[in-house]
Amino acid sequence: AAEIGMDPIQLRRLNFFRAEDFPVTTGVGTEYDSGDYEASLDLALEAAGYDELRAQQARRRADGGPLQMGIGVATYVEVTVGPAPGGDEFGRVEITPEGRARIYSGSLSHGQSHMTTFSMIAADRLGMEVDDIDFVQGDTDLVPHGQGTFGSRSTQLGGSAIHDAAGVVVDEARRVAADLLEADVSDVVLDSEAGGFHVVGSPSVTRSWAEVAAAAEKGLLDAESQETRLCSYPFGTHVAVVEVDVETGHVRLDRMITCDDAGRIINPVIVEGQRHGGIAQGVAQALMEEVSYDADGNPQTTNFADYGIISMAELPFFELVPLETPTPNNPLGVKGIGESGAIGSTPAVQSAVLDAVAHLGVTHIDVPLTPRKVWAAIQGA
Structure with a gap:
């Protein structure tokens, strides 16, 4: 200039x-x-x-x-997220018998507040409070995959993996709740205020996360995600x-x-x-x-x-x-x-x-x- x-x-x-x-x-x-x-x-x-x-x-x-x-x-x-064109990260979400959520991330926090951010992502997706989320990281017995924490990538990849896995859990939970409510799955909604599932327009009859988890096959609702995403x-x-x-x-x-x-x-x-x-x-x-x-x-x-x-x-x-x-x-x-x-x-x-x-x-x-x-x-x- x-x-x-x-x-x-x-x-x-x-x-x-x-x-x-x-x-x-x-x-x-x-x-x-x-x-x-x-x-x-x-x-x-x-x-x-x-x-x-x-x-x-x-x-x-x-x-x-x-x-x-x-x-x-x-x-x-x-x-x-680099190097270009992108990368992936592991995320897992499961519902415990008590109706809490346990989330697993392959991205390890060392000052970036992953526990807070990832718990907020999961809570929003699952219709829970942040206090209802348990966060697991850094244990290779429990977290089988992990690419690492670098390149300003953790929320984009790890957070998105938690988001996607939680979405799969919600979809499966709606199917289980539909059986409990004797309703069509398309009519069942997740009500974050009630902390459970009910038929559209009928919030008086709600099935909690704990009830849905107990009724799920093998008593477990869980999902994993590790999608590759662009930078x-x-x-x-x-x-x-x-x-x-x-x-x-x-x-x-x-x-x-x-x-x-x-x-x-x-x-x-x-x-x-x-x-x-x-x-x-x-x-x-x-x-x-x-x-x-x-x-x-x-x-x-x-x-x-x-x-x-x-x-x-x-x-x-x-x-x-x-x-x-x-x-x-x-x-x-x-x-x-x-x-x-x-x-x-x-x-x-x-x-x-x-x-x-x-x-x-x-x-x-x-x-x-x-x-x-x-x-x-x-x-x-």
Whole structure:
């Protein structure tokens, strides 16, 4: 944009796929499932107050003081579930004799809150409360298959497997309930408020999950699913606002505004947590984290005293803008969100720092943007 004298925001707009273009096949044969890139950009810029930020920046430059403002904007598209074209995951649902549900997942949680998310998916499908769901993971005696937890894939694949298996269980339960109610299966409905099955229009006579499970063949209602599903391509826009001391090279991150697509959001609190962690990691990569060696190849960052790890003291409050563009590639409409924060934040922060010192002739600084590197770039411009 700088080379051709065009506003960088406008350059992005000219290169975006339009919402009405999806699904889109790229030049390398990849099919992007869904998206509204311009909406993400507009929402992030509006939340940031972009025009006012540029006005503030102009005033600071005119004043000529040592503390200069920089604004960085990064837009991204990522692949989740990958590698392309897709993947699968194991899920199993069974109804216990007590009328509870037990769900099994081949995707192992290590901080992503699978138990909460998958239980919500199963509860919604089975017409139960989340407290009625028992979650099983990580036991190879009970979970025979599992592809792994990576690539922001767990809810798309593992959650969809639970969703599909629960649907099969509901269909079988309706057939059993129809026999108990002496009705046609097409007239039997699952009533989530009553916690059981009844004939349409006759909720006074209901058969509970426990009753249906007891009447099922061998006293068991269960189903498994492991369908292969296509990748999804979430996207987003990150806006970083920094203050750079041009006399010392010190960088302070003042604001971080992000608009990240996650498809259909099942649990907003969990999604926010995933975004917070990703953004913090991305900012750390931009400003601090580096594996360094001396001239003889000896590692210099071998402990937490030498290796820079970011803390809340270096981070502002993150301003998260919601956006949902459901994917058609799985029954839940969900996309991955575990890595989005780390993808957009690093280039946004780097762009903001460069923007703060661009008027001094600086065009590039390698990450991490330590005070030494920033100061040296200013002196060498």
